[in-house]
Amino acid sequence: MSEDVSPEVAGQSSREMDRRKFLVRLTVALGSVGAVVVVAPSVAFLLGLRKTPQTWRTVGKLEDFTVGSTVNVSFEDPSPLPWAGVTSQSAAWLRRVNDQEFIAFSMICTHLGCPVRWLADADLFMCPCHGGVFYADGQVASGPPPKPLNRYPVRIHNNNVQILTLPVTIS
Amino acid sequence: MQIFKRIWLWFDDSTGLSAALGPVMSHPVPRARKTAWFYVLGSATLIAFLIQVATGIALASGYVPSSGQAYSSLVFISGAPIGRIIRGIHYFGANAMIILIGLHTIRVYLMASYKYPRQVNWLSGVFLLLLTLLMAFTGQLLRWDQTGYWSVLIAAQQSGRVPIIGNWVGHFILAGDSVGGATLGRFYAAHVFFFPGLIFLLVGFHLYLVVRNGISEAPSIDRPVEPETYRTWYHALLAREGEAFWPYALWRDAVFGLLVILTVVGLAIAIGPPGLGKPPDPTIVQATPRPEWYFLWYYAILSLIPKWSESLVMFWGPVIFGGALVLLPLVARKGQRSPWRRPWSIAIVAIVLFMIAYYGAVGKVAPWSPRMDAPPLPASVVGTTTGPIAQGAKVFHDKGCEYCHLVSGYGGIRGPDLTYAGDTMTPAEITTRIYSGATNMPSYRGNMTPEELSSLLAFLESRHRQPIQPPAPAANQ
Structure with missing residues (x-):
């Protein structure tokens, strides 16, 4: 030292x-x-978050859907990565309102993101996590959700029913 | 054996290991008192972490961190020889690590070992606690079954409640616009590289501080901490009655550590890993994600607080709790260490443990969740199979009433029990409630035909404590 x-x-x-x-x-x-x-x-x-382009995805033929009924449809990510597997899918609740008009609701509850289910007999969407309920038009009926269900744009193209893919909405 | 000794002597001469580490291992610590066994919790937490490292490496060699294949690779691991046990050890090791770091934190808090000069010991421990919770969350998510998939979305939605940057944070968690091929990789990288790397660094720092500042002596009512004189006093104490850490203190850590290992491995063999849920396919509508037990209490609290306070609690709850842990050793830096003179510390620990146990139990039952799998009411409950009452029982199920209301043990418990609705409400009251709804009940004004309503009323009015006796015929007439 x-x-x-x-x-x-x-x-x-x-x-x-x-x-x-x-x-x-x-x-x-x-x-x-x-x-x-x-x-x-x-x-x-x-x-660098992955931005995906918006694309119209076909979910079925026009005649596959009955007027008045709301069904679960699924469609693929606009540019799925080869290894994404089932996670490249998204699901929505699609209703044929009349001959030419459709509404597509996001399945993601606006409260905390659990998947809502359609109760056909009750005309309601219900979330299994905290019991959030939405009316058939997506408006909040009861429970904790702060906002109505999000909607996807729908169009009819060459007799195909198509949904416009959207990013997940973070409330 | 002579050859090994010579190799060691050559190695030690070359590296100077025994000269460098010898004094560290044999540094004096306060002589063991009645509280000595409470001091094994920190090393036991480290042992639990090392269990996770060993089994984690084994699991990572079989796991495919791709959104499309992770689930099937876990199915493969679970089916491989020993794979089931390795997954079980990793699962129970994670539980052990959480329990032990919790107990260690409580021990240090109750004995106020965080006071001068060990404040940074505590602060590094707070970050280790946070990292342990992050490891627990990302770990259950890597199971990448249905619950894992929805955990990502729920985490993203919760982060969305952070003011200003919430939306960005949410999409950062998703790694883009939605859950997909890019999502799982970042949780894998965080769980396998980033968080464990930080834990290694902080554990090293934490242990260095333990040696530098010395193991805290058992608290005594007569000896509050005075920063001006503490170090001098502590070194005098060690000179007077200190014992070498190795082996006079470390043997207890070895005993308890082995107990932890045997318990974890024993549970892994006896019970095995948690089962995998359904695959992470968002098109499967039947999904009811639930957190693991260590987050159940938080899930329960978020479910029970009033709706208006939700975003505030989701953001400020963790901020305030974490902030309190950070501020504690800076504010309460000296003075009394004995828990008997700091009764509020015992009360706080008791309240926290009670909350975790109580709200954990509530979260397990999840009374706020509708029971969407409730079967139609059986005829034995309804009392008839025809007529308006039977019709009403069907309406009660089909309209979703039963998911939230209990009747004779069937259905959910989110709303009031309607087993005796006929005794407690008049038809007019029931109609009003059905039509106008409530905070947690939708209005059925537009969702029910008059026929459905009248049969539902007939059913609910038939719910009585006892069958109504027909009026007795008047006597003498």
């Missing part, structure tokens, strides 16, 4: 001190640059 005299104790010229200070700053600065060069692209990759 005693032989290892620190520069301060030895009494340095101010020029030597400036050099020391400079080298400290240089090392810290170089280290920081190196860290940023590596970390920045890694973080940027994580922050």
Whole structure:
């Protein structure tokens, strides 16, 4: 210990001190640059959220749907990743209102995101998690949901019923 | 055996390990008192973590972190020889880690070991507690069955309640616009690399602080902590009556640690891992996601608080609780350590444990959840198979009334029990309720025909404590 005299104790010229200070700053600065060069692209990759284009997806032929009934339909992600498997699917509740008009409701409860079920005999949507209930038009009937069920745009194209895919709505 | 000794001597000469670690292992600690066995909880938590590392590596070698294949790879692991046991050890190891870190936190809090000079010990422990909970959540999600799938959406929706950035955070969790191929990978990376890496770093830091600041001595009413003199006093105590950590303290950790390992492995063999749910297919409508027991109490509280306060509690609840844990050693940095002179600390621990147990039990029953699988009422309950009463019983089931209302043990318990509705409500009252609804009951004004309503009324009016006796014929007339 005693032989290892620190520069301060030895009494340095101010020029030597400036050099020391400079080298400290240089090392810290170089280290920081190196860290940023590596970390920045890694973080940027994580922050780059997957945006998917909106696409019309066919869920069935016009004649497959009976006027007045609400059924469960599923359709695929607009650009499914090859390894997404069943998770590339989305499901919706589709009702044929009349000859040419359809309504599609998101299955995701606006309360906390559980999947709502259609009670055909009661004309209600019910959530199994906290008992949120929605009327047939998607408006909140009772329970904790803060907003009506989200809807997907629907169109009839060449006798096909098509749903426009949408990002998951975060309430 | 001479050869091994020579190898070790060469290795030690080259590395200086015994010179560097010897003093650490044999550093003096306060002599064991009655409380000595309470000090094994920290090392036991570490042992539980190491169980997770070992079994986690084994599981990761069979797990395919792809949204489309993770589920079938888990089916494969569960069916492979030993795979079932490894999954079981990982599951019970996770439970052990949560219980032990909870008990360790309680021990440190009750004995006020977080006071000077061990405040940063506590702070690093708070982050380890948070990381343990994050590991638990991401771990159950990696099972990637139906509950795992919906857990992602629920986590995203809950994050949506964070002010301003909520929407972005929600989509960050989903890794994009919706659950898909990109989603599972980030939970895998977090659970397998990021969080464990942080845990290793923080455990190292935590242990370094334990050695630097010394193991806290058993609290004594006569000896409040005075930061000005504490270190001097503590070192004098060690010089007077300290014992070497290795082996005079560490043997207890070895005993308790082995007990933890044997319990975890024993449960894994006897009970096995939790069963997999249905596959993570969002087109399967029948899904009822539920959290694991350690989050059930939180799920219950969120379900029971008034609707208006939900977003506030979801955001401020964790912020306030975490903030209190962080502020504790900074505010209460000196003074009395004995729990007997800090009765509020005992009360707080009792309240927290009671809440976790009570609301956990409530969450298990989940009275707020409709029972959507309730079968139609059997004829033995209805009392008849024809006529308006039987018709009404069918309406009661088909319109979903039964999912929330109990009749003779059938149905849900979200709404009032209607077993004796005929005794407690008049037909007019029942009609009003059905038509106008309530906070947690939809209005059926537009959803019921007059015929359905009248048969439903007939059914509900027939619900009596005792069958009504026909009026006795008047005597003497």
